[in-house]
Amino acid sequence: MRLLLLFIFFITPFLVKAGPGDSVYIDEVLLIGHKKTRPRVIFREMTFGRGQQIAREELSLEIDRSYNNLMNTGLFASVDIAYDTASAEMGSTVILVNMRESWYIYPVPEFELADRNFNVWWNEQERSLDRVNIGGKLTHYNVTGQRDRLKVGFTTGYTRSMEASYGFPYLNKAGSIGMSVGFSYQRRREQNYLTRNNRQEFYSDPNTFVYRRSSAQVSVSYRRKIYLSHSFGIGWQESQIADTIAELLNPEFYGDGRQSQRYFRISYDMSNDRRDIRNYPWKGTLLRAGISKDGLGIYGERDGLEVHADYQKFIPFWKHYSFNYALAGKYSLIRTQQPFLENRAIGFGSNGLIGYQFYVVDGLDMMIWRLGLRRELFKTKLDLGKLVFIDAFRYVPIRMAVSLQFNQGFANAPFVDDSNRLNNNLLTGFGAGLDVILYYDMVGGVQYNRNHLGEDGVYLNLNMSF
CATH class of the missing domain: 3.10.20.310 (membrane protein fhac)
Structure with a gap:
């Protein structure tokens, strides 16, 4: 043939x-x-x-x-x-x-940190092995050959959890409609219950679980062409905390000293992704926007409505350079005080700022803007030959670049106390780093960061696609 x-x-x-x-x-x-x-x-x-x-x-x-x-x-x-x-x-x-x-099946033994990132665990928690989770995760990225992804996993140790999800992106003949379902269950012996001095405060009990959460979600996606996609989702979540947190440490964790919270959630998200390489773009644009409603009036225990958006632009110039800028933000349309865990702003997920790895900034609203410059040093391919028996890993594309970044951000937080000095203030950070890109989408690097407080340091960054 x-x-x-x-x-x-x-x-x-x-x-x-x-x-x-x-x-x-x-x-x-x-x-x-x-x-x-x-x-x-x-x-x-x-x-x-x-x-x-x-x-x-x-x-x-x-x-x-x-x-x-x-x-x-x-x-x-x-x-x-x-x-x-x-x-x-x-x-x-x-x-x-x-x-x-590629190799589609990843049965991965899991060694996961309980902290927000590696640098917090290494410096603030003194590399404590008591703050790790051990388990396993099996991910299949192409179950039926139609880019459908199956993930199952469990964790025991500091946190106990179970999760399962399946996504099928090509339900119809045109491949424009997709669907995904997921479920997770989690129990923790330690829980962040408050932010003080823009650091997370924790309550722990070695004899019992102080936080439990169950969640389920279903989403349907629509992608008529290639770059523009729409997603509509509905989900359910239930969680409980220890009475010590609800009654003594932070009665506003859920509000009014309650120990539990249940709610349904609906959401819409749009993405127009025209970047060349999604984990380390050199050229192209990304526009994402969405709206989510937490609490549909069924239980009466949650009422939140948020819009969020971000835009990224990458502009190559000369032969080995790329300039980029980005904007990201969220705005809470319901202006009442939100439950503690739903009041996240800077320092969570992709909303981080250079130089503020050890800080979190809560808030109803947030705005971040970024500037960056990258210079490619070299690009090659390493042939491992007979040293590797799996063909997908035999040839290793390697790319190395140096980067400069400048970030600023602001979180509006009308309900925080005066100890959190980073809230309601302009934050500024910059960094210089060395980035290594393997297999097209695995990114790691070493970066020097400094913030407006005069604090600086050298940090590791990892972004693994699996």
């Missing part, structure tokens, strides 16, 4: 008829190397297909976009898209897509 495909590819220049001088007709798109992934998944992520007429000057651009789209799926270790230039000059050509699939 492979010999037949190659034969068709090489004889095309002698069979095609002359076409319009300013465009190229795609006679065929031939796929090689996909053993698990179904062809419709591959074609769904490409910007062109069989029978399409493309302006000649745009053909290379469309190939680059299709390459990035396929690599961003995480399904492939490498992709090579080629065509015969001689036949293209005559007006039509055959596109050959040669790929090596």
Whole structure:
């Protein structure tokens, strides 16, 4: 079969008829190397297909976009898209897509820190092994060959948890509708109950669990083309805390000294992602926006309504440089005091600021803006040969860059006490780092950071796609 495909590819220049001088007709798109992934998944992520007429000057651009789209799926270790230039000059050509699939099954023994990040555990908690979780997680990124993801996991130790989720992105023939479901259950012996001096205060009891949470969610996505997607979700959550927290340490944890909270949640999110490499972009834009409503009046224990958005822009210039800027924010449309865990702003998830790794800033509203500059040092591919028996890991793409970053942010927090001096103030941080990118989407680095308080340090950063 492979010999037949190659034969068709090489004889095309002698069979095609002359076409319009300013465009190229795609006679065929031939796929090689996909053993698990179904062809419709591959074609769904490409910007062109069989029978399409493309302006000649745009053909290379469309190939680059299709390459990035396929690599961003995480399904492939490498992709090579080629065509015969001689036949293209005559007006039509055959596109050959040669790929090596990634390793899809990751049974990972889990050694997880109970703290927000590695630097907090290493410095503030003095590398205590009592603050780690041990367990296992199995993730399959391509169960049926249709980019459907299954995740199951459990954890024991400092925290005990169970989780399961499944997402199927191509429910209909056009591949525009997807669906995901998930469930999680968690029990902790220690719980953050208050923020003081912009540090998390914890209550622990080695003999019992002081926090329990169960949650379930279902979401439906719609992606008519490639870059723009919409997601609609509904979820349910129930949680309980120890009476010591509710009655003594922080009666406003849930509000009015309550020990439990239940609510339903609905949400809508939009994403227009045109970045070339999602874990370490060099070119392109990202726009995300959404709205979520916590509490639908069924239990009467939660009432929150939030809008959020972020925008990122990456601009390459000269040969090895890229400039980027970004804005991110959230606004609470219901202005009453929210439960403690739902009043997060700076320092959680992707809303971090350079130089403030050891701080958290709660608030109803938040705004962050960022500037960055990257300079690529080199890019190569390491062939491990017979040292690695799994083909997906045999060739290691390596990219190294230096980066400069400048961040500012502000969190509006009308209900915090005076001890949290970072709230309601402009925060400024900058950093310089060395970044290493492996396998296209695994990013690690070492970074020097400094904030407006005059505090500085060297920190590790890791962003692993699995």
